[in-house]
Amino acid sequence: MQELMARRKASQPLDLPSAGSTFKRPVGGYAAALIEQAGLKGTQIGGAAVSAKHAGFVVNLGGATESDVLALIAHVQKRVLETSGISLEPEVVRL
Numbered sequence: 203m204q205e206l207m208a209r210r211k212a213s214q215p216l217d218l219p220s221a222g223s224t225f226k227r228p229v230g231g232y233a234a235a236l237i238e239q240a241g242l243k244g245t246q247i248g249g250a251a252v253s254a255k256h257a258g259f260v261v262n263l264g265g266a267t268e269s270d271v272l273a274l275i276a277h278v279q280k281r282v283l284e285t286s287g288i289s290l291e292p293e294v295v296r297l
């Protein structure tokens with residue numbers, strides 16, 4: 203269990219607030235890899251950013267609003283579709 207937590211701490215942005223993995227895994231690949239290939243790692247809108255540690259996470263750098271997060275998710279989806287032809291589906295559920 204400690205080994206799993208150490209791996210997660212090393213590979214995931216556990217030091218910043220997030221809703222976890224932002225996108226579902228697309229057929230034949232990983233959302234994080236597609237996001238990185240689109241050059242979006244670290245991209246920021248308002249207080250929301252694509253994690254520099256793991257591109258599959260949208261993190262709150264401080265003061266992110268719902269609008270910031272939704273705009274960033276839409277931007278990521280658009281760019282990934284443009285660069286790879288793959289449509290990313292959000293894993294995060296809005297209530």
